[in-house]
Structures are given as structure tokens and as C-alpha cells.
Amino acid sequence: MNVFFVGSGPGDIELLTVKANSLIKKADILIYPGSLINKEILKLAKKDTLLIDSAILNLKEIIEIVINGVKDKKIVVRLASGEPSIYGAILEQMLELDKNDIPYEIVPGISSIFAAAAKLKIELTAPEVSQTIILTRAEGRTKKPAGEEIEKISSIKGTHCYFLSIDKIKTILDVYISNGWDINTPVAVAYNVTNKGEQIIRGSFKNIASEVEKRNIKNKALIIIGEVLKRRLQYYSKLYDPTFTHGYRP
Numbered sequence: 682m683n684v685f686f687v688g689s690g691p692g693d694i695e696l697l698t699v700k701a702n703s704l705i706k707k708a709d710i711l712i713y714p715g716s717l718i719n720k721e722i723l724k725l726a727k728k729d730t731l732l733i734d735s736a737i738l739n740l741k742e743i744i745e746i747v748i749n750g751v752k753d754k755k756i757v758v759r760l761a762s763g764e765p766s767i768y769g770a771i772l773e774q775m776l777e778l779d780k781n782d783i784p785y786e787i788v789p790g791i792s793s794i795f796a797a798a799a800k801l802k803i804e805l806t807a808p809e810v811s812q813t814i815i816l817t818r819a820e821g822r823t824k825k826p827a828g829e830e831i832e833k834i835s836s837i838k839g840t841h842c843y844f845l846s847i848d849k850i851k852t853i854l855d856v857y858i859s860n861g862w863d864i865n866t867p868v869a870v871a872y873n874v875t876n877k878g879e880q881i882i883r884g885s886f887k888n889i890a891s892e893v894e895k896r897n898i899k900n901k902a903l904i905i906i907g908e909v910l911k912r913r914l915q916y917y918s919k920l921y922d923p924t925f926t927h928g929y930r931p
């Protein structure tokens with residue numbers, strides 16, 4: 682196997698998986714999304730590794746680099762920020778490689794949403810509070826399929842996480858309010874998590890959008906909405922309840 686799509690985590694080098702770390706060190710060609718990854722990660726590469734920022738390339742150019750690399754028997758590592766399967770635009774790259782009969786492997790990474798949960802010290806699926814996580818985005822130039830409108834999504838309870846949408850925070854939250862969510866529902870924004878300049882902002886529908894505006898946050902941030910942010914439990918989980926028996930603790 683010579684081609685790898687590798688999740689590079691939220692930024693902190695120590696949050697790279699062991700496999701990601703070793704593939705970055707082995708790569709002859711390392712293609713990375715310049716606008717999203719911590720450049721310190723690139724320093725793990727060999728001195729003679731060809732480093733290519735995909736931010737300035739189109740799909741055809743990226744695929745050509747991969748195909749030529751494979752022809753030259755090079756190890757090609759295509760980094761994606763966080764976890765590749767979440768807004769990583771890897772499907773189109775995989776389909777192009779399939780067309781060219783080029784095999785590849787995908788190495789998962791830690792998504793920024795899990796790094797944000799860790800920083801907020803929350804459980805995204807706290808028992809009896811929320812057992813559902815919605816990962817979504819506001820519509821941008823990439824259109825959303827019918828049925829996934831914020832109006833529809835906000836009719837479901839649970840923990841809602843918005844990627845790629847910080848510039849639309851006010852519009853998003855207004856939809857939730859008009860859909861009946863309590864104005865005091867906690868909302869958090871996690872900016873540049875695990876990187877220099879990280880900001881974790883806690884608030885509610887009432888004040889978070891103005892806080893984001895005040896801090897001039899325009900990209901690389903997640904919006905998390907839901908009661909789990911309160912870090913309160915009415916009941917503890919059944920899993921560690923001494924009266925609850927299961928296969929491993931009769």
C-alpha cells in the first residue's frame with residue numbers, strides 16, 4: 682500500500698495517532714490542507730519529503746500528484762484535518778483513485794469535535810440528558826440535501842454540533858429559538874482547539890453570538906448546543922450502578 686488518507690487530529694501533535702505519526706515520518710510526498718493543520722506536524726516528515734499544500738490545488742491536480750507518486754513507487758500521504766470522514770472531502774479523491782485502480786488506506790484521526798468536548802470537559806452523550814449527537818453545518822456554497830435544513834434539525838433534541846458555520850452563528854441560533862428552544866439553553870464555541878490561540882467560550886442563545894463577534898472569530902470554530910454543556914446529571918448511568926448487573930459484573 683502506497684497511498685494513505687490520514688487524519689491529523691485537531692492540531693496538537695500529541696493527538697496524532699501512532700499510525701499517523703509513523704506514516705508522516707515515512708511519507709515521500711505529503712499533501713496537507715494548509716489552512717487547517719498545525720504546520721508543526723510537517724516537521725515530523727523526512728528532510729527530503731515533498732510537502733504540498735492542497736489549499737492552492739484543484740482535485741485534478743491533487744490526483745495527478747498522487748498518481749505520479751504511485752508510478753514512482755513513492756509513499757503518498759494525504760493529510761486531512763481532524764477525522765477524514767467528517768467534512769474531509771475525501772470521497773471525491775477516493776473515487777478518482779478507484780477509477781485509476783489505485784488502492785489506498787484510510788487512517789482515522791481525532792475530530793476537532795472530540796477535542797472540543799475534552800476541553801469543555803463534557804460528555805456529549807450524558808445519560809438521561811442527551812443520547813443523540815448531531816454533527817452538521819449551515820448551508821454554504823456546498824448545498825445541503827433536502828430534509829437537513831436547520832429548521833428540521835432543530836426540531837430534534839440532543840447535542841447539536843456545527844462545523845464550518847461560525848460566520849452564521851446568529852442565523853443558526855435564531856432558528857433554534859423560533860423552533861421553541863429555551864433561550865437559556867447553553868451554547869459553546871470552541872475556536873482553534875488544541876492550537877495556539879485556542880478559545881473556549883461558554884454562553885447561551887442569549888449572548889454567545891455577540892461574544893463571538895466581539896472576539897472577531899470568523900473561522901476554525903465549532904458551535905455546540907445542548908444541555909450536556911451544563912455538566913449536570915439527574916441520574917448516574919446504569920453502567921456503574923452497583924444494583925445493575927451485566928455480563929461482566931454479575
Ligand SMILES: C[S@@+](CC[C@H](N)C(=O)[O-])C[C@H]1O[C@@H](n2cnc3c(N)ncnc32)[C@H](O)[C@@H]1O
Pocket residue numbers: 691692717761762763764765766767768769791792793794843844845846871872873874875876900901902903
Ligand atoms: C473542513 S472541516 C474539517 C473537519 C475535520 N475533519 C474534523 O474532524 O475536525 C473544517 C471545520 O472543522 C472545524 N475545526 C477543524 N479544526 C478545528 C479546531 N482545531 N478547532 C475548532 N474547530 C475546528 C471548524 O468548524 C472548521 O470550520
